[in-house]
Amino acid sequence: xxxxxxxxxxxxxxxxxxxxxxxxxxxxxxxxxxxxxxxxxxxxxxxxxxxxxxxxxxxxxxxxxxxxxxxxxxxxxxxxxxxxxxxxxxxxxxxxxxxxxxxxxxxxxxxxxxxxxxxxxxxxxxxxxxxxxxxxxxxxxxxxxxxxxxxxxxxxxxxxxxxxxxxxxxxxxxxxxxxxxxxxxxxxxxxxxxxxxxxxxxxxxxxxxxxxxxxxxxxxxxxxxxxxxxxxxxxxxxxxxxxxxxxxxxxxxxxx
Amino acid sequence: xxxxxxxxxxxxxxxxxxxxxxxxxxxxxxxxxxxxxxxxxxxxxxxxxxxxxxxxxxxxxxxxxxxxxxxxxxxxxxxxxxxxxxxxxxxxxxxxxxxxxxxxxxxxxxxxxxxxxxxxxxxxxxxxxxxxxxxxxxxxxxxxxxxxxxxxxxx
Numbered sequence: 001x002x003x004x005x006x007x008x009x010x011x012x013x014x015x016x017x018x019x020x021x022x023x024x025x026x027x028x029x030x031x032x033x034x035x036x037x038x039x040x041x042x043x044x045x046x047x048x049x050x051x052x053x054x055x056x057x058x059x060x061x062x063x064x065x066x067x068x069x070x071x072x073x074x075x076x077x078x079x080x081x082x083x084x085x086x087x088x089x090x091x092x093x094x095x096x097x098x099x100x101x102x103x104x105x106x107x108x109x110x111x112x113x114x115x116x117x118x119x120x121x122x123x124x125x126x127x128x129x130x131x132x133x134x135x136x137x138x139x140x141x142x143x144x145x146x147x148x149x150x151x152x153x154x155x156x157x158x159x160x161x162x163x164x165x166x167x168x169x170x171x172x173x174x175x176x177x178x179x180x181x182x183x184x185x186x187x188x189x190x191x192x193x194x195x196x197x198x199x200x201x202x203x204x205x206x207x208x209x210x211x212x213x214x215x216x217x218x219x220x221x222x223x224x225x226x227x228x229x230x231x232x233x234x235x236x237x238x239x240x241x242x243x244x245x246x247x248x249x250x251x252x253x254x255x256x
Numbered sequence: 257x258x259x260x261x262x263x264x265x266x267x268x269x270x271x272x273x274x275x276x277x278x279x280x281x282x283x284x285x286x287x288x289x290x291x292x293x294x295x296x297x298x299x300x301x302x303x304x305x306x307x308x309x310x311x312x313x314x315x316x317x318x319x320x321x322x323x324x325x326x327x328x329x330x331x332x333x334x335x336x337x338x339x340x341x342x343x344x345x346x347x348x349x350x351x352x353x354x355x356x357x358x359x360x361x362x363x364x365x366x367x368x369x370x371x372x373x374x375x376x377x378x379x380x381x382x383x384x385x386x387x388x389x390x391x392x393x394x395x396x397x398x399x400x401x402x403x404x405x406x407x408x409x410x411x
Contacts, residue, residue: 040264047267054270090285155274162277165285184285192312193286201278 021217028142028216041144042151049110049145049212050152054159056109057102061160064101065167068092073176086183087190089168094191094200098161100248103207106153107240111215114145115236118219119229142216149212150205157204199255206251207244214240295345297382298326301356301369302336307392309358309367315341317354317371322347325369341369351376355388367392 069089076082118141121127127137165187172178191197215236222232306328315323323343331338343350353374360367 040260043264043267044260046270047263051266051270094281151271155271155277158274158277158281161281165281187285188287191286193282197282197286 020221021214024217024220025213028138028146031136031138032143033139038139038144041140042147045144045148046152049106049114049148050155053106053109053152053156056105057156057160058163060101060105061163062167064097064160065089065093065164066171068097068164069168069171073172082178083182083186085172085178086168086186090165090187090191091196093161093164094196095203096200096248096252098157098164099200099203099207100244102157102160102204103153103211103244104241106156106208107211107215107237107244110149110152111211111236111240112233114212114215115219115222115233116229118142118145118216119222119224119232122220122222123224123226123229125224142220145216146209146212149208149215151208153208153211154201154204157201161200195255202255203248203251206247210243210247211240214243296323296342297345297348299323299341299343299350299380299382299384299386301339301341301386301389302331302334303339303356303358303389303391304336305391305394306337306339307358307367307394309339309369309392313366314368315343315371316368317347317350317373322350322371339369349379352378352380352384353388354380354386355390356386357390358392360393 069085072085072088073082076085076088118127121141127141130137130140169180169183172183173180218232218236218239219229222228309325309328311325311327313325314321315325323341326340326342328337328339330336339356350371351374353376355372355374357370357372358367359370
């Protein structure tokens, strides 16, 4: 089948792209090596991908908590069920909103910069230079970023959840005068540690892996031109968002 | 540009922050696994209908949680629901003529097993079965009886 035709563009190209991404991942994982350099490089990437995303995650988390509590309060008060406010907030945060929103923000903040960085390395032939120096770019460039994503995203999700709960407490307890201990007591009584909280953290790790994998892959496979890098960063954001939402549905369906 | 030591240190701090948030949320914002701490023993009750009772539901006596539902299965012989409950070892002197009922907390609340103590001096032991049980109230049946003339006493 020719890939120039309409069917090719619609159906064959995405499948080819997926196949290439999976092959790329297998290559990266099969050459996985652990050592001091690898560890230090991973920590550097945790800094660039995680610490640098901290501010946007904290601010968004706080406001998501505020607005979610506002909306839930309005809805629940119509049924006279405002005592369920804390539970509804914590469950929607831990199970869905925390992981999904964090990783989409992460893709926009860190994923794009990883893609652009690797794309630019490719365009300026730095990857070839590493290869010539007998340094495997898979090992030096790709693997630390993959590992860093898996480490950084769950940590960011946790920070997001804490900030959003803080926003929820600020709105409901300080602004709406809901009884603080009962708000928090309801959360403690109803949120299950394994199913709700750890399930959400499992999602966070999977999403972190997806986001960093796609970011690295699109950088690696970008055309070595300015235009190619620009296209690759766009693809990173779009594909990560779609992949995460799709995976989220599948994971939720299996976990519930 | 920060030195690489500073970067690594900040990254480590960031991961520690993540772990701190994990511990805080896991301990303070969840039920902490709601496993019964310390030892426990199992009691069994047969119900004609468990309604919406689910594993991990509370077992309470006089409003105090004394254990949780471990599993619910269908008895192949009697076709009743066999509910196995884990009761904390602290409460080891539940009289053996205690009755178990499936109750609902609030109108839309969770279903739980409520124990009503009897007066027997003998306590229940691991694996014992409740003699008197009361099934869950199924709202549809209740409404049905009401509509058919208020009498639930046919048969």
